[in-house]
Amino acid sequence: MKLCWLDVRNLDGARGAIIEEAVHQRIDGILADDTSAFEMLPPTVKRILFTGTRPLPEDLSGVDIVIADPAVHGQTAVLAAAHPEVEFGRFVEIIDAETLEQACSAARTERWSLLEFRDPTKIPLEIVIAAAAGSTGSIVTIAKDIEEAEIIFGVLEHGSDGVLLAPAAVGDPTSLKAAAQDRAGTLELVELEVTGVTHVGMGERACVDTCTYFREDEGILVGSHSKGMILCVSETHPLPYMPTRPFRVNAGAIMSYTLSAGDRTNYLSELVAGGKVLAVDVKGQTRLVTVGRVKIESRPLLSVDAIAPNGTWVNLILQDDWHVRVLGPGGVVLNSTELAPGDKVLGYLPVEDRHVGYPITEFCREQ
Incomplete structure (x- = not known):
């Protein structure tokens, strides 16, 4: 089953309704830049902290996954040693050949890789998926909308392991979950x-x-x-x-x-x-x-x-x-x-x- 993460960092008035819908639709994770967004989440939903360019808080209690930018927060191995109760992943923004190689390395070695591709072509994502073949980590790719999420789920017939979507309105969590479930399955003939x-x-x-x-x-x-x-x-x-x-x-x-x-x-x-x-x-x-x-x-x-x-x-x-x-x-x-x-x-x-x-x-x- 493909992973569905929601980015609620920039939600204001609709945050509560969208999180409630996400829980109802069994969305896999909620990503926020402060831990207050996690207070009402049930244990079935992963609490994912990504502070962007801000430092990480010293207290990570109540957080399941931390996405780190090595340039800001340091290496994930060092962070994991300091906080063994939390899973760590790496954020990579792919803008050129160098950052594409960083993404490939993260996909091969990290427990979680959160990837953002600036160019609309899906060829870099194809390269990362191919590079990660056989690895045990998970690739989560940022999508700008539901239509792009559907494409990301199907790239190279395997697709990204998951999608992170910043919902624009109530209903987007339901649509994202539907896009994830519309993958291949098995029928009993x-x-x-x-x-x-x-x-x-x-x-x-x-x-x-x-x-x-x-x-x-x-x-x-x-x-x-x-x-x-x-x-x-x-x-x-x-x-x-x-x-x-x-x-x-x-x-x-x-x-x-x-x-x-x-x-x-x-x-x-x-x-x-x-x-x-x-x-x-x-x-x-x-x-x-x-x-x-x-x-x-x-x-x-x-x-x-x-x-x-x-x-x-x-x-x-x-x-x-x-x-x-x-x-x-x-x-x-x-x-x-x-x-x-x-x-x-x-x-x-x-x-x-x-x-x-x-x-x-x-x-x-x-x-």
């Missing part, structure tokens, strides 16, 4: 048994073209109902009459559900360029990928019914064509037009019903 395949005539289907190369055992989950989906494979596998399109999933009819960020469902027809969709492999490992475009065209359609071991009925309507495929156990690629009762396909069974795409516990019947 199940084997579904096909019970019937029916030609249902013409309709609009959606091809989802992403900005990412899919792996051969990877696709997106699609289903006619929110409580059951089938894993549709990308066009990474050879076709007899056309080149492969490893960025594409010929997904299903436009009203079908798929998964996106934050366990939310979207209709295929809602996906747009720049949006997100959840890529899933046969082991249930997931990653968010960016949608490049969605192609909606009229095609003959095929309805596939399947049943889960717990009796849940699952339906998928997709294009009636041989090159449209789904995944079976072990990554077996199955052509949609050759599916027959008794075949096994991989699927996912969300527990909650949906309201405007969000999971909710309520009565809802889909048929």
Whole structure:
């Protein structure tokens, strides 16, 4: 799980409300330049002291982490020896090659590295993350807003271990936590048994073209109902009459559900360029990928019914064509037009019903 720190040093009237929201959202740490900001924090929230250019107080009781600037406060090893009850980290502002090397050194050796990059490019952060590979410390990068935080969390597919954000308003702690949680996770896939395949005539289907190369055992989950989906494979596998399109999933009819960020469902027809969709492999490992475009065209359609071991009925309507495929156990690629009762396909069974795409516990019947 990525770390979320909030910088409350420059908050005035809204400080109390934002700290209350941060606690409610289980933000990992509050960073301040005086210990008074920590008085009402529960033990679940790290108390992080960073005094900037001012000296450190002699009394560090009630502080969990101190971020030190070596030019102002001295070396972290010396500070840690004097205050063994506190964890120490190093602040580095990256403005040139020399300070970039300092950041790389800190990331390799320090328990905590708080990094501020003055230039908008993320290449220096990529270099630091690569330099820190295998180290046991944590890199926390300062973000100017939620949009930059989302980018920082995903740099080099690993991202910074955490983000420090100075919230501009109430709601920012919630948004930061959501950005941190929208990372890859794992879904529990199940084997579904096909019970019937029916030609249902013409309709609009959606091809989802992403900005990412899919792996051969990877696709997106699609289903006619929110409580059951089938894993549709990308066009990474050879076709007899056309080149492969490893960025594409010929997904299903436009009203079908798929998964996106934050366990939310979207209709295929809602996906747009720049949006997100959840890529899933046969082991249930997931990653968010960016949608490049969605192609909606009229095609003959095929309805596939399947049943889960717990009796849940699952339906998928997709294009009636041989090159449209789904995944079976072990990554077996199955052509949609050759599916027959008794075949096994991989699927996912969300527990909650949906309201405007969000999971909710309520009565809802889909048929």
